[in-house]
């Protein structure tokens with residue numbers, strides 16, 4: 001691990017002729033953090049310089065010469081982490097959930113005086129999940145009815161998932177753009193929550209089940225037919241190509257980027 005003075009971008013090391021990116025992982029002992037540590041260690045062009053988890057000193061990131069932080073922590077701590085990274089000129093690839101418009105606006109304000117720093121907030125790094133969102137957006141205008149079901153492991157801290165919220169919002173935007181009225185629904189809820197959470201007019205249902213990792217279905221319906229789109233992450237390795245892509249690209253993408261679909265040309 002290398003060290004450098006805080007508040008300065010460290011000089012990159014090299015792997016052959018290619019510069020090596022110094023990576024720090026926040027939430028390094030968690031389910032996703034552990035997988036990121038493995039993926040970074042396996043990549044020739046990346047060097048793991050800092051592993052930080054709850055109770056560790058954030059300044060360790062700057063002291064180790066971190067150029068890009070990957071954050072998989074918790075919604076209640078992630079904003080402080082991002083603030084620290086921006087203040088210390090460290091690019092930030094964030095997979096942690098819990099971002100609404102107000103949080104995104106705050107990050108944009110923090111970034112304003114730091115035009116060279118990049119923050120990528122990605123609700124999902126899985127290629128299949130991103131394609132599902134894209135297909136759902138495409139299909140939305142053809143189906144008056146739509147519901148989202150997300151299914152996850154029971155240790156997940158939040159509900160609904162960040163991916164489900166993003167998917168529902170993208171579908172709602174596509175419906176509005178097509179001038180569609182709200183989805184038909186004559187049901188009155190006998191028990192609160194029976195129809196799921198309302199995200200921008202789209203019902204979102206959250207299932208928590210032992211044995212699952214991360215899964216999502218979008219159900220669409222019209223007269224006499226339905227369309228079901230489903231994505232399954234069976235292993236957290238599924239998120240790693242997207243995470244590494246963001247780590248490699250963020251240096252060339254200053255400012256705030258939401259989602260990695262543009263990095264993939266989607």
Ligand SMILES: NC(=O)C1=CN([C@@H]2O[C@H](COP(=O)(O)OP(=O)(O)OC[C@H]3O[C@@H](n4cnc5c(N)ncnc54)[C@H](O)[C@@H]3O)[C@@H](O)[C@H]2O)C=CC1
Nearest residue numbers: 027029030031032053054072073077095096097123124125
């Ligand atoms: N964008 C994506 O593709 C994905 C996002 N996620 C999201 O990532 C987040 C983490 O998920 P998991 O790894 O399953 O959770 P986890 O609970 O296994 O890991 C979180 C880790 O963060 C640590 N932590 C807590 N506070 C911290 C702090 N202040 N500084 C540093 N570390 C701290 C915890 O000790 C723990 O080790 C969740 O918000 C989850 O929804 C999960 C999978 C994929």
Ligand SMILES: O=C(O)C1=N[C@H](C(=O)O)C[C@H](O)C1
Nearest residue numbers: 097123124156161162163214
């Ligand atoms: O906590 C998880 O596991 C996941 N979180 C993200 C989310 O909330 O969308 C991404 C993926 O669904 C796995």
